[in-house]
Amino acid sequence: MNFVQPIRDQDVIDGIKEYLKLRSLRNYLFFCLGIYSGLRVSDLLSLKVGMVRSTHITLVEQKTHNKKNPKKKRxxxxxxxxxxxxxxxxxKSDDEYLFVSRQIKTKSKLRGKPIGRSTAYKMLNDVARHFNLAEIGTHTLRKTWGYQLYMANPNNLALLMEMFNHENPLDTLRYIGYSQDMMDAAISGMK
Incomplete structure (x- = not known):
């Protein structure tokens, strides 16, 4: 598994949003919900239209560390x-998937299913090539949310730890790529 990075530059984020919006409203909204919510791709793909009609999304994350007593997140x-x-x-009806695939599923022959993880990955890698970004993957959206939130206010570390289900602040800083930034700055500053 490759280690992916957040998108650190706000100008690049804005450029990606404009690029996607011109090509596909679905892909634009997928990207935006990812960088503004911190949800995992699996949770984004499970969203249904009815879940986004109000001001908040409420869901139980699919991949959670506490399977016996899962918490709803808002x-x-x-x-x-x-x-x-x-x-x-x-x-659209409330029970439709938000990010519906335009294709008929190969095995099941069903329509109306969400795009797959691989489709999301391909879309993000197309964006990465266009913007000359390296180390981009599906976790990039979640990491970008965390990185931008932390950079806006480092006091948000406890919030990020809870969101990512981390028990150690260093794990959170490493996950969002901030530890790498600190190491790079320290090494660059050496005489």
């Missing part, structure tokens, strides 16, 4: 994407 939908999201879900 995430605000970033106000900057509300209008686009409302336009995207207009006319």
């Amino acid at each position: 995430f605000i939908i970033h106000p900057s994407i509300r209008e686009d999201l409302d336009r995207f879900i207009a006319g």
Whole structure:
């Protein structure tokens, strides 16, 4: 498994959002919900239209460390994407998947299923090539959310630890790529 990085530069994030919005509203919203919620790709792909009609998303994360007593998590939908999201879900039923594949599933021959992880990965890697980004994968969205939140306010570390289910602050800093930034700065600053 490759180690992926967050997208650190806000100008690049804004460029990606514009690039995706011009090509596919679905992919744009997938990217935005990922970088604004910190949800795992598996949780993003399981979202249904009815779950995003209000101001918040409430769900039990699929991959949780506490399977016996899973906690519901509640995430605000970033106000900057509300209008686009409302336009995207207009006319859709609440039980439809939010990020529906345009293809018929090969094995099951079913329609209306969400895009797969591999489709999400391909979309992100297309973006990475276009913006000359390295070490990008499906966890990049989650890590970007954490990195941007931490950089905006380092006091958010406890919030990030809870969100990522980390018990150690160093694990969280390592996960969002901040430890690497500190090491790079320290080595670059050596005489």
